[in-house]
Amino acid sequence: MKPVKIKFWGVRGSIPTPGHRTLRYGGNTACVEVQFPGCHRFILDAGSGIRELGKELLQLTEPVKAFIFISHFHWDHIQGLPFFKPAFVPGNHFVIFGCDEPHLPLNEIISMQMKPTFFPVSIEDMQARIEFRVVREETFTIDGVQVATKFVNHPGYALGYRFTFQGKSLVYVSDNEPFNSVFQEQPSLKDAEGVSVEERFESYVEDKVEDFVAFIRGCDVLIHDTQFLPEEYQEKVSWGHSPYNYTVELAVRAQVKQLVLFHHDPDHDDQTVDHILELSRRKLKEMGYDIPCIAAQEGSVLEF
Numbered sequence: 302m303k304p305v306k307i308k309f310w311g312v313r314g315s316i317p318t319p320g321h322r323t324l325r326y327g328g329n330t331a332c333v334e335v336q337f338p339g340c341h342r343f344i345l346d347a348g349s350g351i352r353e354l355g356k357e358l359l360q361l362t363e364p365v366k367a368f369i370f371i372s373h374f375h376w377d378h379i380q381g382l383p384f385f386k387p388a389f390v391p392g393n394h395f396v397i398f399g400c401d402e403p404h405l406p407l408n409e410i411i412s413m414q415m416k417p418t419f420f421p422v423s424i425e426d427m428q429a430r431i432e433f434r435v436v437r438e439e440t441f442t443i444d445g446v447q448v449a450t451k452f453v454n455h456p457g458y459a460l461g462y463r464f465t466f467q468g469k470s471l472v473y474v475s476d477n478e479p480f481n482s483v484f485q486e487q488p489s490l491k492d493a494e495g496v497s498v499e500e501r502f503e504s505y506v507e508d509k510v511e512d513f514v515a516f517i518r519g520c521d522v523l524i525h526d527t528q529f530l531p532e533e534y535q536e537k538v539s540w541g542h543s544p545y546n547y548t549v550e551l552a553v554r555a556q557v558k559q560l561v562l563f564h565h566d567p568d569h570d571d572q573t574v575d576h577i578l579e580l581s582r583r584k585l586k587e588m589g590y591d592i593p594c595i596a597a598q599e600g601s602v603l604e605f
């Protein structure tokens with residue numbers, strides 16, 4: 302059977318970071334292309350990396366059809382869309398998946414960044430067929446690929462995606478933070494039954510974690526947020542991102558088969574990403590679970 306092919310077009314979090322400090326891992330924000338054999342393209346997020354992917358798609362002689370899955374609408378996940386040239390070509394067809402918000406439909410969210418105040422070209426100028434499909438926590442099948450979604454711990458509404466095709470599975474969680482990130486400094490309060498807030502919260506957190514672990518369990522490839530070193534995370538609790546040690550523990554607990562570190566911090570140069578990769582590999586070894594682990598690199602391809 303042909304392998305599933307993953308190509309990383311943007312691996313950076315928060316904001317594009319061009320320059321000599323990020324040459325090796327790349328400065329474009331989140332965009333991952335996935336080709337399941339015999340299917341149309343799946344594109345995960347539309348950060349600035351989608352611009353280069355678009356240029357490659359323009360070289361194809363056939364009309365392009367692709368499914369674009371948006372994790373959430375922070376700029377680093379949608380800012381490349383206005384520069385995605387295949388969307389301006391008649392005959393092409395794109396289906397954009399994402400969560401809506403109360404009183405804010407998905408198509409409106411996507412259109413907003415192309416209003417005249419922000420951008421000179423409107424979404425109505427895109428001549429490809431553009432469809433929108435709202436998703437929440439659910440499971441459905443597109444082009445023979447099963448897609449499952451899960452809300453993750455990130456400010457606003459953010460989704461993780463699990464794709465399963467002919468027994469192979471890929472989980473994409475670009476932005477996510479440990480669920481136990483709050484209440485760390487809170488005083489101990491007890492409820493009417495004498496149970497402390499922390500204990501109640503711990504049991505709630507454990508349920509959430511267990512649910513999330515079940516979502517990623519046993520996947521062949523996990524692409525997950527590893528933006529921070531643990532000491533950085535202490536200063537940035539509730540920003541919605543993970544320190545590498547959490548991601549590694551998650552991968553071990555869920556028995557994933559391969560781990561890809563993703564959403565590199567804009568202030569991390571190539572050496573710092575190397576360092577986080579080395580620490581992650583070391584921790585995996587220490588935990589007795591020595592699976593392949595790489596840091597996502599712009600332009601690189603992973604097959605499984």
Ligand SMILES: [Zn+2]
Pocket residue numbers: 314315331375377378475476564
């Ligand atoms: Zn992000």
